Amino acid sequence: MERESKRIHEHRVITMLGRAEMEFLDRMGKDSLFSTGHKLSYSEILKGLVELAMKSGVSGEGIGSISELEEKLMRKIAEDLEKNKTA
Structure with a gap:
């Protein structure tokens, strides 16, 4: 139930990334899979980076x-x- 209410507040964002940026996201996802058993999705990685920037106060x-x-x-x-x- 918590997930359903959270979804209401999430928004889809479309972004244009180059090959190197996509390879970075792929590598990060695969590294997480091999080291923890959970593959981070592109959305999870990008969300984490945005949250880091928000916490920085910039x-x-x-x-x-x-x-x-x-x-x-x-x-x-x-x-x-x-x-x-x-x-």
Whole structure:
């Protein structure tokens, strides 16, 4: 029953990915299958990456390209790692 109510709030997203990006998702899914017995689906991997970005607190402010998004996320992750080191 919980799954049914959760489905109401989920949305389908269509994305265009290149060959290297698809190979990465395939490899990640296969790695999870061989190491845990559960193959992560593309949706699970992408959802996990989005949730990580959301938890980081990064906003879209000042981001005009994918490379700027990557840079902002990497900077935030590095800052958080540094904070955890000193804590």
